[in-house]
Amino acid sequence: MSGGRSLWSAGWARFRKNPLAMAAAVTVLALYLVAIFAPVLTPYDPVSHGDLPEMRHQPPSREHPLGTDKFGRDVLTRLIYGSRISLTVSFLAVTISVVLGSIVGSVAGYTGGIVDAVLMRMVDALMSIPRLFLMLTCIALFSRSFLLVTILLGATGWMGTARLVRGQILSLRGREFVSAVEALGAGSRRIVLRHLIPNVLTVIIVSATLKIGLIILVEAALSFLGLGVPPPTPSWGQMVYEGREVLLDAWWVSTFPGLAIVVTVVGYNLLGDGLRDSFDPVQFT
Amino acid sequence: MSILVAKGLKKYYRSQGGLFLRGRQLVRAVDGVDIELRKGMTLGLVGESGCGKSTLARLLLRLEEPTEGTLEIDGTDFFALRGRELRRARRKIQMIFQDPYSSLNPRLTAGSTIAEGIKIHKLARGADVERRVGELLDKVGLPRTAYSRYPHEFSGGQRQRIGIARALAVEPDIVVADEPVSALDVSVQAQIINLLADLQSDLGLTYLFVAHDLGVVEHVSDRISVMYLGRIVESGPAVELFSSPLHPYTEGLLASIPSAKPGDRVRVAISGDVPSPVDIPAGCAFHTRCPKAFGRCSAETPRLREVSPGRCAACWLHVD
Numbered sequence: 157m158s159g160g161r162s163l164w165s166a167g168w169a170r171f172r173k174n175p176l177a178m179a180a181a182v183t184v185l186a187l188y189l190v191a192i193f194a195p196v197l198t199p200y201d202p203v204s205h206g207d208l209p210e211m212r213h214q215p216p217s218r219e220h221p222l223g224t225d226k227f228g229r230d231v232l233t234r235l236i237y238g239s240r241i242s243l244t245v246s247f248l249a250v251t252i253s254v255v256l257g258s259i260v261g262s263v264a265g266y267t268g269g270i271v272d273a274v275l276m277r278m279v280d281a282l283m284s285i286p287r288l289f290l291m292l293t294c295i296a297l298f299s300r301s302f303l304l305v306t307i308l309l310g311a312t313g314w315m316g317t318a319r320l321v322r323g324q325i326l327s328l329r330g331r332e333f334v335s336a337v338e339a340l341g342a343g344s345r346r347i348v349l350r351h352l353i354p355n356v357l358t359v360i361i362v363s364a365t366l367k368i369g370l371i372i373l374v375e376a377a378l379s380f381l382g383l384g385v386p387p388p389t390p391s392w393g394q395m396v397y398e399g400r401e402v403l404l405d406a407w408w409v410s411t412f413p414g415l416a417i418v419v420t421v422v423g424y425n426l427l428g429d430g431l432r433d434s435f436d437p438v439q440f441t
Numbered sequence: 442m443s444i445l446v447a448k449g450l451k452k453y454y455r456s457q458g459g460l461f462l463r464g465r466q467l468v469r470a471v472d473g474v475d476i477e478l479r480k481g482m483t484l485g486l487v488g489e490s491g492c493g494k495s496t497l498a499r500l501l502l503r504l505e506e507p508t509e510g511t512l513e514i515d516g517t518d519f520f521a522l523r524g525r526e527l528r529r530a531r532r533k534i535q536m537i538f539q540d541p542y543s544s545l546n547p548r549l550t551a552g553s554t555i556a557e558g559i560k561i562h563k564l565a566r567g568a569d570v571e572r573r574v575g576e577l578l579d580k581v582g583l584p585r586t587a588y589s590r591y592p593h594e595f596s597g598g599q600r601q602r603i604g605i606a607r608a609l610a611v612e613p614d615i616v617v618a619d620e621p622v623s624a625l626d627v628s629v630q631a632q633i634i635n636l637l638a639d640l641q642s643d644l645g646l647t648y649l650f651v652a653h654d655l656g657v658v659e660h661v662s663d664r665i666s667v668m669y670l671g672r673i674v675e676s677g678p679a680v681e682l683f684s685s686p687l688h689p690y691t692e693g694l695l696a697s698i699p700s701a702k703p704g705d706r707v708r709v710a711i712s713g714d715v716p717s718p719v720d721i722p723a724g725c726a727f728h729t730r731c732p733k734a735f736g737r738c739s740a741e742t743p744r745l746r747e748v749s750p751g752r753c754a755a756c757w758l759h760v761d
Contacts, residue, residue: 161590161591161594162591163591332539332540335499335538336536336607337546339504339534340532340558340561340562340611341528341530341561341562341611342528342561351546354548
């Protein structure tokens with residue numbers, strides 16, 4: 157039997173024709189490759205200090221293309237290793253928030269009534285707490301760690317997804333195909349997992365992609381405030397922070413990690429926009 | 442022999458009063474309906490948009506919970522069933538939907554859509570599922586290649602065929618068709634109606650055929666019930682109902698069927714709009730638009746009663 161053209165393959169065909177989105181996809185992919193192959197790409201160690209004082213704050217040169225920082229460490233090396241932190245934290249945090257948000261959103265949207273009202277008021281309440289403030293408090297209470305930062309970023313970012321998914325599920329519920337499966341005798345788990353969630357998936361993926369950019373920014377802000385992943389592990393936000401005192405004398409220490417953040421965030425946002433343009437269900441239903 | 446008996450069905454909705462609009466209003470979508478389906482026969486249900494016929498159809502499938510009333514399908518009290526028992530019993534009655542676009546899951550192939558019911562009720566397993574889906578595709582006149590295609594690759598008529606195959610997959614006794622052809626091209630309408638008729642004679646199905654257009658219903662129905670503002674106002678054998686309507690509303694509906702012969706339109710079509718189901722007129726709900734209304738009509742509500750054998754009407758004109 158000949159294979160049909162699914163909405164996925166149709167969306168992918170549209171995506172491929174969008175040069176900006178493809179460029180963004182390549183950029184993001186390249187960032188992940190850099191993070192994975194960090195040890196291969198650079199001969200230096202990202203953490204250990206240079207032996208000689210004259211190695212500090214060296215301007216970009218042949219040996220150190222992006223210069224060195226106040227401990228004589230190679231900025232490019234730290235940038236490359238720093239991508240591991242930014243990408244892992246943001247990816248894991250977004251996964252947590254998307255899974256949490258989708259569960260809450262689909263339960264609220266499908267069940268309706270009092271459950272919906274309670275869950276959504278909870279979302280409203282959580283959304284009214286300033287995110288950075290909440291995270292600063294938690295980090296002050298517990299010890300700083302990679303895991304804590306990731307969980308906090310994920311746990312404070314799911315409300316938007318919950319609202320989005322709830323809205324989508326509500327509008328899908330009114331569609332006749334949902335009545336049809338209900339009339340066939342499907343249980344609510346089958347209806348939600350097989351018939352509702354797959355129809356919301358593109359929306360979830362798009363929102364997750366757009367959200368990753370934001371999470372990278374928040375993580376950088378946390379690091380800049382000295383509350384991110386603890387040093388000496390390199391993280392972009394922290395590198396910007398460390399270079400701020402010597403911005404006039406050694407501009408490269410802050411500038412390059414700052415650029416890295418910008419490129420990554422812009423890359424993710426363009427990728428998200430491209431995915432939305434190609435896969436948004438509004439276009440083909 | 443009746444396979445479905447519903448008595449005193451009511452479905453009221455509360456319309457949401459806005460923040461500044463006090464007092465929520467009661468929408469009486471279905472307001473006391475008795476309905477009976479005889480095995481192997483087709484009952485046509487007609488009425489204007491908003492008269493509650495779709496709500497009634499959804500009540501019979503228990504896609505809506507009734508406000509009041511009883512429903513017996515094949516001897517089982519359908520409204521008393523819960524959970525697993527209800528899901529198992531749902532096999533007996535299936536629905537064909539109006540909109541061929543929103544009635545199919547865009548993420549599933551035609552094959553998967555049709556196989557859903559077979560899998561839910563474990564009617565076959567493994568390769569047998571595929572074989573049965575293939576047979577169903579044959580039955581509804583779709584090529585076997587449709588199996589792995591997605592809804593957006595089909596035309597409206599083909600999509601409606603997929604919907605029919607999905608309903609038939611669980612081997613139902615009763616099929617409720619809610620305006621199954623009103624969204625289709627006229628040329629395709631006839632094909633789908635003929636398909637439904639063929640399937641009925643092959644499989645011995647019982648139909649409830651809902652439509653707002655008497656012309657379509659006349660063709661397929663054994664009996665017809667006419668609905669107005671949540672109530673049945675007339676019911677009877679299709680032929681008699683057409684040749685000598687009892688209720689002025691039925692008469693008006695018949696007059697609104699376009700005629701091919703010029704000068705043939707002597708009867709007067711109904712004027713005005715259906716009143717809101719929030720604010721149903723007192724007495725006979727139709728008296729505001731009825732050309733034959735008299736004093737009693739606005740004062741008392743006529744009940745559906747037998748006028749002659751097999752023929753019922755809810756109209757003061759037919760009470761001695």
